[in-house]
Amino acid sequence: MSLNSIKTLTILALGILTQSCATITMSKRQNVDIVTHEMSPKISINDYVVSNSSDSVRVSLFRGGIQSLSLDYGKDYLPIHSDIVTSGSRSGIFYLTQIPNILTLGVGWGVDSWSNRGYRYKAKYILDQHPVHIPVRDSSLKFIQLERMLYADSAVLPIEVNGFYHHDLDYAMDRAQRKHNNGNGESASEKYLKESLLEVRSKKSNLSSPPNEELVKILMNGGFVDSSAVFKDYSNTLYIETTLLRNQKFELALSKRNPLQDDYVNKRLMIEWRIKNIYGEILDTIITSSYSSSLRKNYSYDGKEKFNGVTKDRNRMDSDAIVKGYMAVYESESFQDLLKINVTPPQKSPTTIALPLRPVQNGADAMSATVIVRTKKGHGSGFSVSEDGYVITNYHVISGTNPQKPMDITIIDNSGATWPARFIKASKDHDLALLKIDKVFESSFVLPDSPNAKLLDKVVAIGTPMSESLSQSFSSGTVSGFRSAGIYEMLQLSMAVNSGNSGGPLLTEDGSLIGVVTGKLVGNNVEGIGFAIPAYRIAEYMDIVFK
Numbered sequence: 001m002s003l004n005s006i007k008t009l010t011i012l013a014l015g016i017l018t019q020s021c022a023t024i025t026m027s028k029r030q031n032v033d034i035v036t037h038e039m040s041p042k043i044s045i046n047d048y049v050v051s052n053s054s055d056s057v058r059v060s061l062f063r064g065g066i067q068s069l070s071l072d073y074g075k076d077y078l079p080i081h082s083d084i085v086t087s088g089s090r091s092g093i094f095y096l097t098q099i100p101n102i103l104t105l106g107v108g109w110g111v112d113s114w115s116n117r118g119y120r121y122k123a124k125y126i127l128d129q130h131p132v133h134i135p136v137r138d139s140s141l142k143f144i145q146l147e148r149m150l151y152a153d154s155a156v157l158p159i160e161v162n163g164f165y166h167h168d169l170d171y172a173m174d175r176a177q178r179k180h181n182n183g184n185g186e187s188a189s190e191k192y193l194k195e196s197l198l199e200v201r202s203k204k205s206n207l208s209s210p211p212n213e214e215l216v217k218i219l220m221n222g223g224f225v226d227s228s229a230v231f232k233d234y235s236n237t238l239y240i241e242t243t244l245l246r247n248q249k250f251e252l253a254l255s256k257r258n259p260l261q262d263d264y265v266n267k268r269l270m271i272e273w274r275i276k277n278i279y280g281e282i283l284d285t286i287i288t289s290s291y292s293s294s295l296r297k298n299y300s301y302d303g304k305e306k307f308n309g310v311t312k313d314r315n316r317m318d319s320d321a322i323v324k325g326y327m328a329v330y331e332s333e334s335f336q337d338l339l340k341i342n343v344t345p346p347q348k349s350p351t352t353i354a355l356p357l358r359p360v361q362n363g364a365d366a367m368s369a370t371v372i373v374r375t376k377k378g379h380g381s382g383f384s385v386s387e388d389g390y391v392i393t394n395y396h397v398i399s400g401t402n403p404q405k406p407m408d409i410t411i412i413d414n415s416g417a418t419w420p421a422r423f424i425k426a427s428k429d430h431d432l433a434l435l436k437i438d439k440v441f442e443s444s445f446v447l448p449d450s451p452n453a454k455l456l457d458k459v460v461a462i463g464t465p466m467s468e469s470l471s472q473s474f475s476s477g478t479v480s481g482f483r484s485a486g487i488y489e490m491l492q493l494s495m496a497v498n499s500g501n502s503g504g505p506l507l508t509e510d511g512s513l514i515g516v517v518t519g520k521l522v523g524n525n526v527e528g529i530g531f532a533i534p535a536y537r538i539a540e541y542m543d544i545v546f547k
Helices: 003-018 021-025 092-096 099-104 107-112 169-182 188-202 213-221 310-330 333-339 363-368 535-542
Strands: 029-036 042-045 048-051 056-062 066-072 080-085 124-127 143-146 159-164 237-253 263-276 282-291 351-353 370-375 378-386 390-393 409-412 418-427 432-436 458-463 473-485 488-494 505-508 513-520 529-534 544-546
Touching: 042 056, 048 056, 066 124, 080 124, 143 213, 213 310, 237 282, 263 310, 282 310, 282 333, 310 333, 363 370, 370 390, 378 458, 418 535, 432 535, 458 513, 473 529, 488 513, 513 535, 529 535, 535 544
Parallel strands: 029 124, 143 237, 159 237, 351 544
Antiparallel strands: 029 056, 042 048, 042 066, 066 080, 237 263, 263 282, 370 378, 370 409, 378 390, 390 432, 409 418, 418 432, 458 473, 458 505, 473 488, 488 529, 505 513, 513 529
């Protein structure tokens, strides 16, 4: 063998031995300083707590990819989520280690370029963003009751959108969305979505909603959840119904060349927020589109893959986007107006009604003066207070989704005849409504002008429980207590009360009207507890004058 051949083989041997130096010699980890706001939060990386209370901390991170950073300032503040991302550039040491790769015509470069070890983080991450205090309720604001999230058919399954990372994450996701929308044909995920919707619709009621636990926790910590209330209050509670309209999952790769690097995973949820009162009337509708914080895909702080972490991460992203959507709603001017308790007393507008000429005297009279109140959502009960067709019922029996106008109402009298009813007025604060039909009643109930119910009185309710086929049914029980809460004054009843009884009369054994049946307690191990509005309060609450 010639000397030149020996030299060539020696150089090749050295090149082979020293190729991929970056992969072999460079450290897997890099020290990074994290500096936060002076309030000393708990700092977590990929859900691993690295500091329980500190303004700054030094951590040793695996090179390459994304680290999900969370700052927890306690229950009174919203958590801050951020990311630690490698720069696209290599360290200087990486390029020095590539010199031996020249000897192998770049074979080692191919190995090193796929390695995460050549990428670097910034040496210091400064997160001086001020934490946001959670909204706190005071006595001038209403309580909030959050209802279970519903799904639009198009949001049952997430639509996956793929793209590449950009230093501006919003830009990167918008660019990926445009590419997704302009692609030729439909994506596999959209095709799967369409094929699955028919099956999903049949199972829709069994779907678990995106996690609202974080939002519920924020509402509770802010004092917006009234967990002690027995009586639902029109004047001091808002109800929020949420519907998920669009559900998108973004996966953004850090590198086009290196599939071994981690991906950004992010969610964008489009949510419809319906603000309602106690009767289900829609006061406002707000639509938000909010991104979650980004997460590193399936890896923990110590570099080990989290095989069971996918669901947890998805729930966290959903929860984060929901909270951000709620904050946008909360800060809107229209919601702030609805949230304020109205302290202005309603304007008086008396309604004059003729006194009953043929007051109820017995059970037969009581049945003839009691009616069924039917709407498209169901039925309740009511009773005549004047022979010329005035009927009292509960407002919740006739309310719809429009706060300015109840639903169409039909009255069915004791003979089975139907009558279209006109809505005259209501006291939403007290769940009462006055209707008018063009009928002459044989007898009517007289409203007492002073308290006439006594503890342990034997009482009878007349109404149409559950089904119209059970019209003019009698239920008996006793007055078991007198309750008040805010503007509410209630008779507590020990008797069976069903939904169709609402708005019907409550009588003593001698036939005197003492109340309007309005509802019952519902829950596990709760039976036979109903409530009625005292009859002597009806004229006052409704501003009715009898002449």
